Amino acid sequence: MNIGYFWTDIATTVAQIPNADRFGVPGNVNLINFLFVLTFGLHFIFMNLTVGGVFVNVLSHIMGKDENNMFFKLKQIMPTINGVTLSFTITFGIAPLLFIQVIYGHLFYTVTILMAYIYVTFFIVLLIPYIFLYSQKLLKKHFGSNVLTIFGIITLIALFFVMLIFVAVSMAMLHPEQWMFMHEEMKGIAFIVSDKSFIHRYHYMIFSSIIGGGIMVMLIGWFKNFKDNDENYLKFQTFGGKVVVIFSVIQVIFGYLTYKSLDILIKSDFNLYTKVGGYVFMVSVLLTIVSAVLLIIFKKKILTITTTLLYILSIYGFAVFRDGLRHTYLRPYFKPFNKDVLTQSPDYGSMIFFFIVFIAGLFVIGYMIKIAMTLKPIEKEENPLERV
């Protein structure tokens, strides 16, 4: 099925789109858009660390039979780390979800209602990873290695499903011209996934997120090296580097396919903002690959840091590109930066209050990170569910 057959014309579509919120925005739209991109990047980093981390978790359960094996150590720690990063993925996901509603709320609510039955399942499905990750951590004595591997696979599938929902929602948001059809048929997700570019986008999301697993293993190795001065953990870094290289190359392929599947009119309409995001993304992905290859060859610890920083830069390049792409798609229907379309009535008191709390929060987090970096080693691992 080609979704193009169901397009309605621009005038009809514009009439159909709900009005933007009548109260407008209590701040500058550019500032809110900046906060959206900033927090979306953070959310994306943690999402990739989680999805990629669970991928490594499954791999380590399959390959970590021997106690001297690196994967054996990994399988001991990954369920805990996966649980923590999942919590932060959800927590960091709140802010972009908030800021996107401030600018694109009327579009966002409409598509989520049109896909309601599927969309509403995401937070229920998100319970599955928690259940199975905690089972891996707390009940490992009760289950064999194969069962624990299956727990990891189920977790990974649940996360892929949640990604599917969000890719579908964000894609449907860009196509108001198809909403009438979705409304009449109420088959939102089936309709969107039949679009040929959907599958490339979805694959792209999956493979790019697995790079996060490589980064996670590299960082574990770096941290252990830094803290315990244990050179054995250099293996972690080189293994992580390999994951980064392999999945970055796959990411480049699917990134290209996704780009190729974009409408020619969209591609010809990119503004400077979108282009800069795209270039930063492409260059930083290539440099990430180079840095990870150098890490594998020369085994220099510092290359873990450069690879990680370049990876973060690539995520922000992608976040900017994606944001620009959204503006380009929606340009015929909605121009959020036009004050006549979305009124701006800054509430300076509450805005300044937010920035004060935000900056103070960064200091408190810095203080807690400092404590976390200097924690004494665990003398004896306890089962937190055991009676004392």
Next chain:
Amino acid sequence: MNYPIWDIPGIVGGIIIGMNAILHVFVSHMAVGLGLFIIFAEYKARKENNTAILKALKKTSFTGFLLFSFTIGALGGVGIWTTIGLVSPEATSMLIHNYVWGWAVEWVFFILEVFAGYLYFYSWDRVDDKTHRRIGFIYGASAWLSMVIINGILTFMLTRGGWEGNIGSNNFWLGFFNQTYWPSLLMRTIAALAIAAIVVSILSHIYLKDEEERASVIKYSGKFFYPMILMPVFFGWWFMVIPQRSRDYIIGVSPLMNLFFLVSIGLSIVVVFFAYIAMIRKPKEATLSSLIVIALITLGTILGAEFVREGVRKPFTIDETLYANQIYVKDAVNMRQKKESILLYSKWALTPYVTPENKLIAGHEIFKVECRMCHAVDGMNGIKGITKGWKVEHAEYVIENLNIIKEFMPVFVGTAEEKNALAEWIISLNKKDEKGGK
């Protein structure tokens, strides 16, 4: 009506939100209460070298924070946001736009809470006592401050304070510190402490082997129930400042609201009495099942109170601003004066006009726009059951005078033809059965 409608057969939107909210309210208050609890309890335990409390806190920090607050609690919060966006998009949008900086502040506190919660658990016996207490303080303060913020937004929905009907120009604070802000914050804090007390007692019962240690923790936890004595005072304060119509519902205009109010009051007395006996007077004899019963009664009290809080807002979702059916009061007043069409106002209605041929379809569309938020066709609060035996003329009269006959319902908006179409459609629901019966 700006948005399409998520029409789930037999169910009303409020129930979807409510099912999610039941658990979330309990877990989120537990998270706040535990935060305050650990600040006091760890200070006492370190000072007196009370190993029983320390053991209980260690176990609580895993089960209470990691297993419940950061999983079910966090997902429940996201779930509420998701469901209110699907069911009441206009209200959600209004609250997001008016309070974006408030939500953003709450998000910062939430991040601090999660970070501190994990660190608190993973740093047991791995940092010095003072540092550990400091981490506990960061957790407790962030959790409580997130409540301080959310309370302003929730209470704004019932009493909008000095809010001037627009955003900007300091309207945030005018609406935030509204009439019910302080009594609600105090009541929520007290409830959070009581929930924490019962949760710590249950976890101590599960995790502590030694009977003496267990009893000492339960007895100490029981003291966190004491502030409940002040609950009637703060409730009285809240009751005095809510709108007159809301007071009337509680006193008896709405029998359901009255019932839930009485149940909530009754259960709160019972729970304080039980908690005093089981946790303070006879902690050694407190069994796990008795503590679970106290927890369930506490949950029942909260449910009753939350139901009343939600219910007394009617007919508005946001005080004097937005009706429960997502139509702005200003629009409704204007449209009613000018007898304007509701179908033309509704972007997603299947038909913009009433004609003799499409009367029933149009009537159903009007029902979706104006009534579906609180009434299913046949099921929860089903319009079919409510209107059994009615005639078209009677239905039209009720629709026209809806807000007068039932104070907690919004005004009807629409033309005379639309009113008739809605009445005809409603009556048609029972006609099929009547024909079948004959």
